[in-house]
Amino acid sequence: MQLATAKPKPTPPAYRRFLRDYGWAYLFILAPVLLFLVFTLYPVISAFIMSFQKYNIMKSKWIGFDNYTYMFQDDIFWKSIKNTVIFTLATVPINIIITFILAFFIFQMKSRWQTFFKATLYLPSVASGVTISLVWLAMFDPTSSGLLNTFLGWFGIDPVIWLGQSKTALFSLILMSYLGSHGSGIILYLAAMGGIPKSLYEAADIDHASGWTQFTKITWPLLKPTTLYLLVTGVITSFQVFISVYMMTQGGPNFATTTIAYLIYESAFVFYDFGLASAQSFVLAAFIIIVSVVQFKFFSSDVEY
Amino acid sequence: MARVVFNNVRKEFVDEKKGTFTAVENSEFVIEDKEFVVFVGPSGCGKTTSLRMIAGLERQTSGDIIIGDRIVNDLHPKDRDIAMVFQDYALYPHMTIRENLSFGLKNLKKSKAEIEQQVKQASSILGLDELLERKPRELSGGQRQRVAVGRAIVRNPQVFLFDEPLSNLDAKLRIQMRVELAELHKRLGATIVYVTHDQVEAMTLGERIVVMSNGIIQQIAPPTELYNKPNNMFVAGFIGSPAMNFMDATIENGKAFVEGAQIALPQAVADGLKSYEGKKIIVGIRPEHLYGEEFAHTVSKEHTMDVTVQVIENLGADNLLYFKVGSRMVTARVHPETIARLGERKRLVIDISKLHFFDPETTQRIALS
Ligand SMILES: Nc1ncnc2c1ncn2[C@@H]1O[C@H](COP(=O)(O)OP(=O)(O)O)[C@@H](O)[C@H]1O
Ligand SMILES: [Mg+2]
Numbered sequence: 129m130q131l132a133t134a135k136p137k138p139t140p141p142a143y144r145r146f147l148r149d150y151g152w153a154y155l156f157i158l159a160p161v162l163l164f165l166v167f168t169l170y171p172v173i174s175a176f177i178m179s180f181q182k183y184n185i186m187k188s189k190w191i192g193f194d195n196y197t198y199m200f201q202d203d204i205f206w207k208s209i210k211n212t213v214i215f216t217l218a219t220v221p222i223n224i225i226i227t228f229i230l231a232f233f234i235f236q237m238k239s240r241w242q243t244f245f246k247a248t249l250y251l252p253s254v255a256s257g258v259t260i261s262l263v264w265l266a267m268f269d270p271t272s273s274g275l276l277n278t279f280l281g282w283f284g285i286d287p288v289i290w291l292g293q294s295k296t297a298l299f300s301l302i303l304m305s306y307l308g309s310h311g312s313g314i315i316l317y318l319a320a321m322g323g324i325p326k327s328l329y330e331a332a333d334i335d336h337a338s339g340w341t342q343f344t345k346i347t348w349p350l351l352k353p354t355t356l357y358l359l360v361t362g363v364i365t366s367f368q369v370f371i372s373v374y375m376m377t378q379g380g381p382n383f384a385t386t387t388i389a390y391l392i393y394e395s396a397f398v399f400y401d402f403g404l405a406s407a408q409s410f411v412l413a414a415f416i417i418i419v420s421v422v423q424f425k426f427f428s429s430d431v432e433y
Numbered sequence: 434m435a436r437v438v439f440n441n442v443r444k445e446f447v448d449e450k451k452g453t454f455t456a457v458e459n460s461e462f463v464i465e466d467k468e469f470v471v472f473v474g475p476s477g478c479g480k481t482t483s484l485r486m487i488a489g490l491e492r493q494t495s496g497d498i499i500i501g502d503r504i505v506n507d508l509h510p511k512d513r514d515i516a517m518v519f520q521d522y523a524l525y526p527h528m529t530i531r532e533n534l535s536f537g538l539k540n541l542k543k544s545k546a547e548i549e550q551q552v553k554q555a556s557s558i559l560g561l562d563e564l565l566e567r568k569p570r571e572l573s574g575g576q577r578q579r580v581a582v583g584r585a586i587v588r589n590p591q592v593f594l595f596d597e598p599l600s601n602l603d604a605k606l607r608i609q610m611r612v613e614l615a616e617l618h619k620r621l622g623a624t625i626v627y628v629t630h631d632q633v634e635a636m637t638l639g640e641r642i643v644v645m646s647n648g649i650i651q652q653i654a655p656p657t658e659l660y661n662k663p664n665n666m667f668v669a670g671f672i673g674s675p676a677m678n679f680m681d682a683t684i685e686n687g688k689a690f691v692e693g694a695q696i697a698l699p700q701a702v703a704d705g706l707k708s709y710e711g712k713k714i715i716v717g718i719r720p721e722h723l724y725g726e727e728f729a730h731t732v733s734k735e736h737t738m739d740v741t742v743q744v745i746e747n748l749g750a751d752n753l754l755y756f757k758v759g760s761r762m763v764t765a766r767v768h769p770e771t772i773a774r775l776g777e778r779k780r781l782v783i784d785i786s787k788l789h790f791f792d793p794e795t796t797q798r799i800a801l802s
Contacts, residue, residue: 325521325523327519327521327523328523328525330488330490330510330517330519330523331517331519331523331525331584332525332536333490333509333510333511334488334490334510334511334515334516334517334537335511335536335537335540335584335588336511336537336540336541337536337537337540338540341540345525345536346525349527350526350527
């Protein structure tokens, strides 16, 4: 605003006015944008290019779809897909059920106990995957003095070579996931359960609804958004399962626990074939996107947001 | 035949930190079959708690609750043959209106045909026919309120419980729904217990009104009796709008001395107040029983008081004059053409037959035999 008596100043050029008004805002936005460009977009694009190349640190060679054709003809690639799918199907739904049951019981508790269990069950999510894997290595100790084998011994069952044989290796990793981190899921479920108005249950009480009816007709449908969220994110993480494989079995024995993510790691950092690793990564990404979209399409039709 | 009876019912809430809190104390009443009874009182006075004890959603700490011929103290809500409309309506958000209405009947394992017929009947009474396939979030506040009522009436219960069902509606819709609820009561011929904090709602809907304050029932009476013979200063001040005026007075020789007025009491009243001779007393008069001198056509102009007008509010149909008597603010609701100016003296006529007298110690009405 200029007063009528003030000397008219020359209007500054448009770009200077723009800088003065918005300069700081853009400067602040620039930081995360740069980070994104350098550490996300650039690697993705260069990996995409790399997936059509025979990688060499000095000079990569353009080889078209060779990485992709090699990958699809590779038995181990198909085996890793199979392992990943089995792992996902065996862990995600059951883990959601376990999480739900835990949350359901914690929800009935007094708030002091709620806090205790929330904290306790969340701990594994805070601990590093490496640490947890080390603990599990001890539990899966194949000698008769291993933790799980001692337990089996009480029932007269012979020691099991948990991680050392194809029969039980993948199952062992699955078992580890069941007893792993339900913490964040529990917290989401608890929040969602707390968000259901109590009066709905009172109305249902008056409406002659049994406890089971209240559960199937009110609680479960109203928790569907949470369940869907846990399902989609669970599938995505499970497709990328890596740390436990790397720490405990290195994909073996005989590729019994080689998952896609582990295969990608091997291609890249064991065989230094970054071109192949990139191609495998893009296939994994495409897979995850397709599965996620399908899940949303299938399950979200009757979800209330 | 469903009466609702409270025998010396008491409800305490025990909180580990805050200790024991008595929400309802020595509650005693009989609601007759087919009666429309309204519980009214300021918020936090124990109305909802009383209603929830009838419903069985809250267990009384002591005392008996009787519905029909049965003591229902330990009966589950579903076995009490009641239906409740919640303040937030408590509609099932993921079900259609049809599913909301039929949920209770399905749980009772009624036949498809019967459910269909009941839902149809309720929806046509309440004008919900077009909305049956929608979800609650696609409905307006008034429509949701109707669905909540519909869910109560499909089961044809003996007793309906309403917890402030109109408080979420705008003023106009509230008046409309008030009329509809009154009609619904006639049509259903069921016992209705209705909770509200709005005394106008209570006065218009209730055949009898239970006035509560701080967990204690202050008075149970039909609307006109509450208005004409309030038991105590709380009821007197709560029922009627604007609220009743209270003035400090002393009684001497059969006259009430109020600042600005000296009111000669009729013989019968004077006799009734004999024991207060020379003592302080509180005189109550409703704003509508004070008249501007020139419009006091219906009452004798014998008793007047001169006041200095401090505020004038014009409501169209009436004017409200505010002035001070002693330390208390007093309101007069006068004819809109009454001549009154701010800061000037005005002579008001008192309708002496409409005076109320209260004991300043106990705040109870002084009974004039
Ligand atoms: N579940 C509860 N726990 C503790 N105090 C409660 C509970 N329900 C109600 N109260 C208390 O009881 C009093 C009466 O509550 P309520 O019956 O809801 O009042 P209102 O007349 O407004 O409906 C309030 O002071 C309230 O804080
Ligand atoms: Mg209430």
